Amino acid sequence: MSLLAYVxxxxxxxxxxxxxxxxxxxxxxxxxxDLGLANIALDHLGRARYLLDYAGRLEGRGRDEDxxxxxxxxxxxxxxxxxxxPNGDFAHTIVRQVLMDALHLELFxxxxxxxDACLAGIAAKAVKESRYHFRYSAGWLMRxxxxxxxxxxxTECALGAMWPxxxxxxxxxxxxxxxxRAGIAxxxxxxxxxxxxxxxxxxxxxxxxxxxxPIYSWYGxxxxxxxxxxRLLTELQSMYRAHDGTSW
Amino acid sequence: MTARAxxxxxxxxxxxxxxxxxxxxxxxxxxxRVGEGVRVNLSPTYSGCAAARVxxxxxxxxxxxxxxxxxxxxxxxxxPWSSDWITARGRRRLSDxxxxxxxxxxxxxxxxxxxxxVRTEMIAEFGSTPCKALYRCxxxxxxxxxxxxx
Numbered sequence: 001m002s003l004l005a006y007v008x009x010x011x012x013x014x015x016x017x018x019x020x021x022x023x024x025x026x027x028x029x030x031x032x033x034d035l036g037l038a039n040i041a042l043d044h045l046g047r048a049r050y051l052l053d054y055a056g057r058l059e060g061r062g063r064d065e066d067x068x069x070x071x072x073x074x075x076x077x078x079x080x081x082x083x084x085x086p087n088g089d090f091a092h093t094i095v096r097q098v099l100m101d102a103l104h105l106e107l108f109x110x111x112x113x114x115x116d117a118c119l120a121g122i123a124a125k126a127v128k129e130s131r132y133h134f135r136y137s138a139g140w141l142m143r144x145x146x147x148x149x150x151x152x153x154x155t156e157c158a159l160g161a162m163w164p165x166x167x168x169x170x171x172x173x174x175x176x177x178x179x180x181r182a183g184i185a186x187x188x189x190x191x192x193x194x195x196x197x198x199x200x201x202x203x204x205x206x207x208x209x210x211x212x213x214p215i216y217s218w219y220g221x222x223x224x225x226x227x228x229x230x231r232l233l234t235e236l237q238s239m240y241r242a243h244d245g246t247s248w
Numbered sequence: 249m250t251a252r253a254x255x256x257x258x259x260x261x262x263x264x265x266x267x268x269x270x271x272x273x274x275x276x277x278x279x280x281r282v283g284e285g286v287r288v289n290l291s292p293t294y295s296g297c298a299a300a301r302v303x304x305x306x307x308x309x310x311x312x313x314x315x316x317x318x319x320x321x322x323x324x325x326x327x328p329w330s331s332d333w334i335t336a337r338g339r340r341r342l343s344d345x346x347x348x349x350x351x352x353x354x355x356x357x358x359x360x361x362x363x364x365x366v367r368t369e370m371i372a373e374f375g376s377t378p379c380k381a382l383y384r385c386x387x388x389x390x391x392x393x394x395x396x397x398x
Contacts, residue, residue, distance in 0.1 A: 032371070032372040032374070032382075035372065035374045035375065035376070036372065036373065036374040038374075039296065039374040039377075039378045040374075041296075042294075042295075042296030042297075042298060042378050043294065043295050043296035043378060044296070045296060046294065046295030046296040046297065046300075047295045050295065050325065117326065118325075120326065121324075121325035121326030121328070122325055124325070124326060124327065124328040125292075125295055125325055125328040125329070126295060128328065128398050129294065129295055129296070129398075132373060132396075135373065136373055136374070
């Protein structure tokens, strides 16, 4: 069912990103960034919880947010591949974040006016937070791009790694088309145009070139993941799986 | 009919900022009597608020302790909570406790909660909790938290 698949894509992306950002706690380059990344992670986790809760109700098999987060295996996760990429250095994390923040911002801006009341409600909350997140990540992109030769080198390297993973954001499949036809989600072409403009402006401010359009795509949203997701899920799920049936 | 329940809710405090009640925060949308019980409709603040679950539980406990049964607490996401919903009393309590209240959607100058100077600057967009940013006063030189506009 397309709505369930769509909600899970959004939920999983936020859950995986929250987990990745959480890995920075205690390790960020400065205290303010430790707080910033942790706060952004909490927002992603909060959305993931609302979305997983909705997905569980749509599925109708009695699975709640915990069951969905902790008991599914890699192939059942539908986050974008970008979300599961390792944090790498700060530049990699910031580039990953800015590309996804711009996507979430443009998507939620339009989802909040869509015909699914629950998604619209979640999107109306999330879009306000995404504005803060984008300000943070785009601000850092600008500093890193315009900083030292080292920060610039690392940011260009990060862009090279992350840019090819943006293609699946906008390659519409039958789930995206069903959601658009039902008036729930915007047309991906519209989101792409807005995203490209926003990211183009951010890169220009950072004095970074826009990378070439990716010629190949990987589809995390269809459960085709890199080797990184398995390790991430092992860490995320091990506690819950070790105490099967326990409630917190 | 529900006045007593509202009075009880005025005593349910935010666990992180215990000078603010859920009413001060503008989180309570409605209170309905349902037979011998009550249904409370809450608006969660930030998606990432770690206190949200605790607040819901505290609301349930406070009402049960007062004899209401059953107690149902529901969360409504739409329309989304806005910092504009913080009451005037809530804003004063924030200020009195050293946290600059959020601007109403417009450009309120940020006044230092200690010395009231408006010569203040933001240090970091993210502070000790997802709802706060970190500022510093250029006059008394003290840092302070500011509740963010949402």
